[in-house]
Structure formats: structure tokens, C-alpha cells
Amino acid sequence: xxxxxxxxxxGSSAFLSLVGVFGLVPSLYKTRQxxxxxxxxxxxxxxxxxxxxxxxxxxxxxxxxLKGIKQIKMAHIGVPANTNRSVIERGYAVSxxxxxxxxxxxxxxxxxxxxxxxxENYSQLWEKVIVYDSVDA
Amino acid sequence: xxxxxxxxxxGSSAFLSLVGVFGLVPSLYKTRQxxxxxxxxxxxxxxxxxxxxxxxxxxxxxxxxLKGIKQIKMAHIGVPANTNRSVIERGYAVSxxxxxxxxxxxxxxxxxxxxxxxxENYSQLWEKVIVYDSVDA
Numbered sequence: 001x002x003x004x005x006x007x008x009x010x011g012s013s014a015f016l017s018l019v020g021v022f023g024l025v026p027s028l029y030k031t032r033q034x035x036x037x038x039x040x041x042x043x044x045x046x047x048x049x050x051x052x053x054x055x056x057x058x059x060x061x062x063x064x065x066l067k068g069i070k071q072i073k074m075a076h077i078g079v080p081a082n083t084n085r086s087v088i089e090r091g092y093a094v095s096x097x098x099x100x101x102x103x104x105x106x107x108x109x110x111x112x113x114x115x116x117x118x119x120e121n122y123s124q125l126w127e128k129v130i131v132y133d134s135v136d137a
Numbered sequence: 138x139x140x141x142x143x144x145x146x147x148g149s150s151a152f153l154s155l156v157g158v159f160g161l162v163p164s165l166y167k168t169r170q171x172x173x174x175x176x177x178x179x180x181x182x183x184x185x186x187x188x189x190x191x192x193x194x195x196x197x198x199x200x201x202x203l204k205g206i207k208q209i210k211m212a213h214i215g216v217p218a219n220t221n222r223s224v225i226e227r228g229y230a231v232s233x234x235x236x237x238x239x240x241x242x243x244x245x246x247x248x249x250x251x252x253x254x255x256x257e258n259y260s261q262l263w264e265k266v267i268v269y270d271s272v273d274a
Contacts, residue, residue: 078272079274080272
């Protein structure tokens with residue numbers, strides 16, 4: 001990405017962000033006045049057995065089954081980075097970051113059979129989840 | 138984005154995710170074997186005056202000053218969505234989501250003069266921050 005497009009991408013328009021994030025074709029820039037909200041769903045999982053590499057791998061396997069749900073526009077499965085400052089929360093085992101076009105799409109995801117099956121099959125692995133849902137400021 | 142490209146984008150390769158996220162040209166798909174890590178930095182701010190719309194707007198103004206830092210590959214400023222379940226944390230005022238290419242770039246951002254200036258000028262607004270740094274699982 002060149003400097004110019006990066007800066008456009010980082011502009012305040014939510015729609016421009018979507019263009020950058022989802023790799024839409026440049027012609028869509030024409031419709032930038034059509035501001036679109038972005039729904040960010042970030043889930044952090046604490047495992048019942050935090051030292052079990054097998055349980056962590058199993059949870060990641062489960063999250064991978066969700067990626068086929070078509071409402072998801074971007075998915076990232078993460079683990080804590082090596083950064084370590086007092087404000088950094090490092091106790092979770094796995095993070096699950098999703099972008100949706102809007103809250104309605106997220107609601108469809110929540111009730112999607114594949115998601116419900118994931119909860120049924122894998123929820124015994126986690127002790128706690130914290131979810132942060134955010135939309136454009 | 139068509140269905141095929143979306144599914145590729147959601148594949149397990151971190152590099153493919155980067156292609157999708159940062160809108161790189163399709164020719165870069167050829168280098169998909171060059172796996173690249175993604176560094177996700179998500180900060181949640183609790184305000185000293187949580188009911189002050191002015192303070193919230195000021196913090197958002199401050200975050201916007203950071204967007205010019207060139208190590209940032211994607212930035213999103215968020216506020217809590219309307220979703221409301223027991224696992225959802227809704228007490229924060231503003232969220233700040235950044236993607237970096239790697240931890241080193243994030244480290245540069247932390248010490249960047251523009252970032253230090255932001256902390257100096259705006260930190261009196263917040264009571265608490267929680268940071269989640271995550272890398273590819």
C-alpha cells in the first residue's frame with residue numbers, strides 16, 4: 001500500500017476504513033459519502049486449564065470452524081503478545097477478533113447454527129469470556 | 138469482495154489475512170508462503186468523567202492525532218455497541234484498535250513522539266486503560 005492510500009485508509013470515514021480492511025475495489029471510493037458503520041467484536045477466552053496446550057489448541061480448532069460463517073468480514077485468532085506493561089492484560093489464553101458490517105450481521109452470527117454448535121462443543125474449555133463490542137465513535 | 142476471495146481471506150494463513158486487511162494487490166498472493174505475523178493492539182479507555190460527552194470527544198480528538206504514525210496499518214476508534222449480554226463489557230468509553238506488522242513496529246509506535254505527546258496531553262482524561270496485545274495463534 002503506498003503512502004497516499006494508507007493515509008486515505010486511515011481517514012475518519014468509516015467507509016474508507018472498510019475499503020481498506022476488506023480490500024474492496026477502488027471504484028467503491030466513489031461512494032465514500034455513503035458512510036457505513038463497522039462492528040468490531042473482540043472476545044477474550046480464559047481457559048479452565050490455562051496451562052493445557054491441548055485445550056488451547058482445541059479452542060483454536062473450534063474457532064476455526066466459525067470462519068465459514070458468511071457474515072464475518074474479517075477474523076483473527078490471537079494469543080497474548082510478548083509485551084508486558086502494567087496496563088496489559090495477559091491472562092487470557094486466546095482472543096477472537098471479528099469485523100462485521102453492522103450489528104444485525106453480528107446478531108445473525110450469534111444465532112448461526114455453526115456458532116451455537118461451537119458453544120455446545122467447546123464451552124467446557126473456558127472458565128471466563130469477556131466480550132467487547134464496539135462501533136465507530 | 139466475492140465469495141471465493143472472502144473465503145481465501147478467512148483462511149488460516151496470516152499472510153492471506155494481511156492481504157485482505159490491508160488491501161494489497163492480488164499479485165502478492167503469490168508470496169503467501171512468506172507467513173507474516175500480525176500484531177493486534179486493542180486499548181479500552183475508562184474516563185474519569187464517564188458521563189462527560191466533552192471529555193469523550195476530547196479523547197477521540199486525541200486518538201485521531203495518532204493516526205498519522207506510519208507504523209499503524211489499520212486504526213479503528215470505537216464506542217460500546219448496543220449489544221448487552223452478561224459477558225459483554227460495556228463500561229469503557231472509547232476503544233482504540235490498531236494493527237501493526239509486528240511487535241517491533243508497535244514498539245516504535247509506543248515511543249513515537251506523537252504518541253508520547255498524546256499521553257502527555259490527554260491522559261488526565263482517563264481513569265483506567267486495559268490493553269490487549271495479541272499475535273497470531
